[in-house]
Amino acid sequence: MRKNYLTCAALISAMSMSTIASAPVFASDNNDVQTFKIGICNYVDDASLNQIVSNIEKQLEKIEKDSDGAVSFEVTTENCMADATVLDQIIANFIADDVDLMVGVATPVAMAMQAATEDNEIPVVFAAVSDPVSTGLVESMEEPGANITGTSDYLDTTAVMDLLFAADEEADHIALLYDQGQDSSTTAIEEAKKYLDDKGVDYTEYTGTTVDEVMLAADSIIADGADAVFTPSDNTIMTAELSIYEELAEAGIPHYAGADSFALNGAFCGYGVDYINLGVETANMINSILVDGEEPAKTPVMTFDNGIATINTEVCDQLGYDFDEISKTFEPLCTAVNGIETAEEFEEESESETETEEESTEAQEK
Numbered sequence: 001m002r003k004n005y006l007t008c009a010a011l012i013s014a015m016s017m018s019t020i021a022s023a024p025v026f027a028s029d030n031n032d033v034q035t036f037k038i039g040i041c042n043y044v045d046d047a048s049l050n051q052i053v054s055n056i057e058k059q060l061e062k063i064e065k066d067s068d069g070a071v072s073f074e075v076t077t078e079n080c081m082a083d084a085t086v087l088d089q090i091i092a093n094f095i096a097d098d099v100d101l102m103v104g105v106a107t108p109v110a111m112a113m114q115a116a117t118e119d120n121e122i123p124v125v126f127a128a129v130s131d132p133v134s135t136g137l138v139e140s141m142e143e144p145g146a147n148i149t150g151t152s153d154y155l156d157t158t159a160v161m162d163l164l165f166a167a168d169e170e171a172d173h174i175a176l177l178y179d180q181g182q183d184s185s186t187t188a189i190e191e192a193k194k195y196l197d198d199k200g201v202d203y204t205e206y207t208g209t210t211v212d213e214v215m216l217a218a219d220s221i222i223a224d225g226a227d228a229v230f231t232p233s234d235n236t237i238m239t240a241e242l243s244i245y246e247e248l249a250e251a252g253i254p255h256y257a258g259a260d261s262f263a264l265n266g267a268f269c270g271y272g273v274d275y276i277n278l279g280v281e282t283a284n285m286i287n288s289i290l291v292d293g294e295e296p297a298k299t300p301v302m303t304f305d306n307g308i309a310t311i312n313t314e315v316c317d318q319l320g321y322d323f324d325e326i327s328k329t330f331e332p333l334c335t336a337v338n339g340i341e342t343a344e345e346f347e348e349e350s351e352s353e354t355e356t357e358e359e360s361t362e363a364q365e366k
Contacts, residue, residue, distance in 0.1 A: 035072040036101065036290045039094035041087065041113070042079040043106035046238045047261035048275050051346050052105055052127050053077060055279025056286075063287050071291055080109065082235070091116045101125060101290055103282070106235055107183045110137055114148055123289055123296045126150030127282040128275070130184040130233055132301055141301045149299040151282045153273045155233055155258040157191035159333065160271045163309060164228050164256050166329050167321070174203040175226035177217060179236035181209055188232035188258065214240035222251040233258035233272060241265035242344065249318045260310035266342050268315045273304040307335030314342055
């Protein structure tokens with residue numbers, strides 16, 4: 001487990017007494033500096049979630065810097081690696097350390113934090129929870145109703161399916177690949193099944209809870225002759241993507257999935273939210289709660305435009321598609337079409353690039 005501490009470089013010369021009086025009572029005040037302890041827990045080591053955590057940390061650093069020494073965040077970042085026992089211990093440690101706020105990245109972490117904080121006043125901010133209402137994290141997207149709120153990477157399943165059939169109008173057998181234990185996949189899979197039922201297209205469900213099981217599922221998909229594969233923003237399949245993409249591509253089967261990180265790791269097309277911006281806005285929400293005193297129960301869950309299609313250019317070539325042509329096919333159905341090459345992790349952006357990204361991206365509050 002690693003710890004990252006974000007600190008201010010300088011102190012402000014003065015702060016009004018009214019400002020001090022309005023500071024949240026759970027922050028420590030030393031020499032007019034509001035210091036907040038934040039515990040972040042990531043669910044698993046994958047490109048999407050790692051990108052979110054990285055951008056939460058970067059944005060908190062930026063908020064510190066912009067405060068001219070008025071605010072200091074002490075951030076501890078952990079990763080439970082999808083182990084429930086480790087997750088419970090991490091949360092227990094956060095509580096013992098008297099953190100002012102917990103951040104749960106992905107649905108299982110958010111749910112565990114929610115359960116652990118029912119009897120205390122520690123607010124929870126979640127990130128990348130696809131369906132916070134159905135999972136019981138919040139009462140509604142507009143008013144969460146408890147000491148928890150956050151950012152959602154809700155997937156527009158219909159849009160992904162529209163891309164799939166725009167690329168192959170003759171597709172008549174679709175594989176649905178996911179982990180039944182991932183709450184983030186439940187709604188999207190049901191939506192996909194309804195879409196395919198309405199269209200009269202056959203589908204088969206393939207599931208796995210480990211990398212080995214997902215690899216076996218991929219073997220079955222190939223043996224069954226599926227025309228394409230659909231996966232939601234499923235963290236289990238995401239961790240296995242680098243292990244299955246080559247055989248799917250060699251079999252001529254395009255994999256469509258609910259995040260650009262899938263395309264980074266070898267899927268043909270990833271469609272979903274900009275996780276850089278999701279991380280930034282999660283940090284901004286943390287700041288609003290801790291520094292500005294906003295109530296999580298009344299802070300709407302933030303959702304985002306998820307109309308970006310990311311195509312793996314190497315897999316695109318291997319499948320026999322021309323990138324320029326498939327981009328033209330997808331463009332009417334997306335807000336943007338990007339190309340990417342296979343890699344394990346996203347490249348780190350420079351500070352100037354991150355600022356440009358922040359200025360150009362809009363988030364919708366619901």
